[in-house]
Amino acid sequence: MRVFNTRLPVLALCAGGTGGMEAAICNIASSGDTVAVLNAGKFGERWGKVARAYGLKVVEYTKRWGESFSPEEVAEFLDHDGAEASLLVVTHSETSTGALNDLEGITRIARERGKLVIADVVTSLAVHPIEFDAWGLAAAVAGSQKGLMLPPGLALVALSEAAWDRAKRSDLPKFSYNLTLAKDSLAKNSTPFTPPVPLVLALEESLRLIEDEGLEAVFARHARHARACRNAVTGLGLELFADHPSNGLTAVRVPEDRDGAEVVAHLRERHAMRIAGGQAPMAGRLFRLGHMGHYRDGDIRDLLAALDEVLLELAWVDHSKTREIVEAALGPAGS
Ligand SMILES: *Cc1c(COP(=O)(O)O)cnc(C)c1O
Numbered sequence: 001m002r003v004f005n006t007r008l009p010v011l012a013l014c015a016g017g018t019g020g021m022e023a024a025i026c027n028i029a030s031s032g033d034t035v036a037v038l039n040a041g042k043f044g045e046r047w048g049k050v051a052r053a054y055g056l057k058v059v060e061y062t063k064r065w066g067e068s069f070s071p072e073e074v075a076e077f078l079d080h081d082g083a084e085a086s087l088l089v090v091t092h093s094e095t096s097t098g099a100l101n102d103l104e105g106i107t108r109i110a111r112e113r114g115k116l117v118i119a120d121v122v123t124s125l126a127v128h129p130i131e132f133d134a135w136g137l138a139a140a141v142a143g144s145q146k147g148l149m150l151p152p153g154l155a156l157v158a159l160s161e162a163a164w165d166r167a168k169r170s171d172l173p174k175f176s177y178n179l180t181l182a183k184d185s186l187a188k189n190s191t192p193f194t195p196p197v198p199l200v201l202a203l204e205e206s207l208r209l210i211e212d213e214g215l216e217a218v219f220a221r222h223a224r225h226a227r228a229c230r231n232a233v234t235g236l237g238l239e240l241f242a243d244h245p246s247n248g249l250t251a252v253r254v255p256e257d258r259d260g261a262e263v264v265a266h267l268r269e270r271h272a273m274r275i276a277g278g279q280a281p282m283a284g285r286l287f288r289l290g291h292m293g294h295y296r297d298g299d300i301r302d303l304l305a306a307l308d309e310v311l312l313e314l315a316w317v318d319h320s321k322t323r324e325i326v327e328a329a330l331g332p333a334g335s
Contacts, residue, residue, distance in 0.1 A: 002215065003125055003148075003207070004140060004158045006132035011182045012203070013155045014196045017122045017143030020155030021050050023177035024118050024139045027167045028159070029056055029087060036061070036078065036085035036115070038069045038106075042096035042279045043120055047089045054172050059085055065282055066097045066251070068244040071105035078113050087138075088115045093124040095146075096279045098251030098288060099242035100128070107135045116162060122146050123248040125156075126210055127222045127292050138163040144199055147248065149206045149293040154199040209294075222247040225291040225300045228329035232304045235325040236317045241286045248292035253285070254278075255316070260287040262314055263307070271306040297330050 001010040013023055025047075029035060035051040038044055040063040048058045061077040063069065069090075078088065088110045092103045103124075107117045116138035121130055125140075126147035132140055137160060144154035157179060159167065167180055181192045210218055229250035230240055241251035254260040260277050261284050267273045278286040289307070291300060308322040 001156075001158070003210065004121075004130055004132040004142075004156075005134065006158050008133070008158065008160065009183060009186055010156050010158045011179055011186065012191075012195065012200060013157065013177060013182065014153065014193065015155040015177070016152055017120075017141065017146075017155055018046065018050070019177065020122075020141040020143060020157050021047060021120065022053075023155065023157050023174075023179055024141050024159075025050050025056070026054055026172040026174040026177060027170055027179040028116065028118065028139060028163050029054065029172060030166070030170050031055060031172060033057070033087065034059060034085040036082035036088045038074065038088070038090050038101070039063075040067050040069065040097065040099065041065050041091070041094040043091045043094055043122070044089075047091070047118075047120065051089075066099055066241045066243060066253075068094075068099045068101050068242070069106065071102055071109045074106050075109040075113075078110060078115060082115075086115060087118060089118045089120070091120040092130070093121075093128065093246035093248050094242075095123045095246075095249060095288075096282070097242050097286075098240070098245050098249050100124070100244050100246040103137075104131070104135050107137055111136050116160075116166070123246065123292055126215075126218060127248040128246070129215075129219060132158050132160075136160070144203065147292045148203065149209070150199055150202050153196050154203060219247075221295075222292065224330060225295055225297075226250060228300050228304065228326050229289050229291060231325045231329045232308070232322045235321050236308065236311060236319075238311075238317070248290070249276075250289045250291065251286050252289070254287065258316060259284045263287050263310055263316075266310040266314065267306055270310065273303060273306055275303075275307075300330065301326055 034057040118139040125142040140158045142156040144150035145152035226247040239253040276288040
């Protein structure tokens, strides 16, 4: 599948992204395994919960929300606290904070230490380049409703040869999420259970849209939109929440004396636009502008113009240069 850059089969499950996470864990791990998890947000934290639900031992490398993990830091972790783990879980784009991790670099140092890497690419697939085979990932998990632009309900899971080998030996309980069954059925152009047919057909269409635009052009568009959002936000005097922001969303730090829920509510009520607030424990402390998937330059212009208006209205800012900043970031070829 080209968005993953793998020659191996990518399996589609009738599940949310979390079901895909669960499938990766219960098919690749076996009882007694230790799983190392990089946790600097809601989804990193969720991976630990999923692994523990299967009785696995979890060692977590926890950082402050908004921070990314450098390959050097992960190497240090894997040489000490994470030494006994055979699996490392990395959230490529941590959607709760807007932070991006260097998946290629982290995978390289993990492989040097004999670890298999499971990647959460839910909000990086079709947003940032992913080289499943070339980077040597063991598994990657995505969901239909983020960069693939579909309604929720379809999880995509890619496994490497090494991961399929481990799946043969895996003794963890599984039934609906048995990926070996799914793979055997796929070889016969079928599925073990009724698939969400409308989503499978829609996926064909969304992949065709991506192919038509060109994967490189899709990445460039996300980079341009991310730049426009970041520049607009910092131009207004606000701070980005993430140290290394993802191109899929822009998380904005809320000033100490303010509540981010105000901005979310005003955009919804006055402009019929939905942005996301912070997830617990960061509720109110950040707000998130999503720009993954089907966005045109005009959508980003409208979003940032509305944000600008709301922030002026709420007196969070007392000036606006957003329009010029956004035009500069989007470039002349507006669409
Ligand atoms: C959305 C998301 C998930 C979980 O997807 P659900 O469909 O809500 O289960 C997992 N990881 C990341 C990074 C996500 O953004």
